Amino acid sequence: MRTHARRTRRPRNDDARSGCVGFLMLPFVFAARVQRPARRGRLIDPQIETAKVARTAIGLVATGWLLYSYPLSRSAGSVLQGKLIEFFLSAGVLLVLVPVALAAFVLGARRPGPSFYRARLRGPLTALGALFGTVVLVLLAGPAGTLMMTDHMGAAGFLLNIVFGAAYLFVLPFGLASVLYGVHHTFRTADVHEVLPPLISPALVWAMCAVQVFDAPPVHAPLAVRLLFLIGPPLSVTALSVWELRRLRVRYGLTLRSALGR
DSSP states (O other), X not given: OOOOOOOOOOOHHHHHHHHHHHHHHHHHHHHHHHHSOOOTTOOOOHHHHHHXXXXXXXXXXXXXXXXXXXXXXXXXXXXXXXXXXXXXXXXXXXXXXXXXXXXXXXXXXXXXXXXXXXXXXXXXXXXXXXXXXXXXXXXXXXXXXXXXXXXHHHHHHHHHHHHHHHHHHHXXXXXXXXXXXXXXXXXXXXXXXXXXXXXXXXXXXXXXXXXXXXXXXXXXXXXXXXXXXXXXXXXXXXXHHHHHHHHHHHHHOOOHHHHTTO
16 A cells, blocks of 8 residues: 655745845855865864864953953943954954965965965955955945935936945945954965965964054953953964964974975
């Protein structure tokens, strides 16, 4: 006797809900795809990746504890704004630091290194170009850009405002996610060579430490605590980078000297 399996179908409201969530997550998924290293054959060490995630998680927990344990030196909105400024400033530092580091690395390599590494620059250039293009689109689609188009282009400007307004809903979260993933992955410099991220990351955090020296602390904490949270991040990132470079050398034979062919 033949039995027919009963086919079940997800309710339509569940389909709509999952589709809506997927649509809202699209900018973040696309930013992760653009900013994550993707070179074929790139070395991926699980312990290095786990150590980076653990270091980031510890830093977030420590920052939360600091803000919770001590009274704020200014309003919560000002503290959040200051952290966002530091976050975007770190991306700005990388926008300058990464091209300089890549140029020095490619030009410093012996033949056939320069031509070999130039072929790998597509990843970092894509990451940097996506973030730069996002900034331009945000400026055009923002209030200042839409007002200028309306004043100077009339009806055409009004239609462009509608288009840019719709694009703004995608571009803004995409830009924020691109900054987050870009800083975490140092704008895909691992696509050129695995030793570049641990070499660039300490320079970034020490530059940000120098900036924070001249910034007012976010909380009224003892001097020892403030110094710990000022020096701790660059020291921890530097230690992690030294460990990563040593692991790449000992376990896989990858060094800066060998990468440059010297």
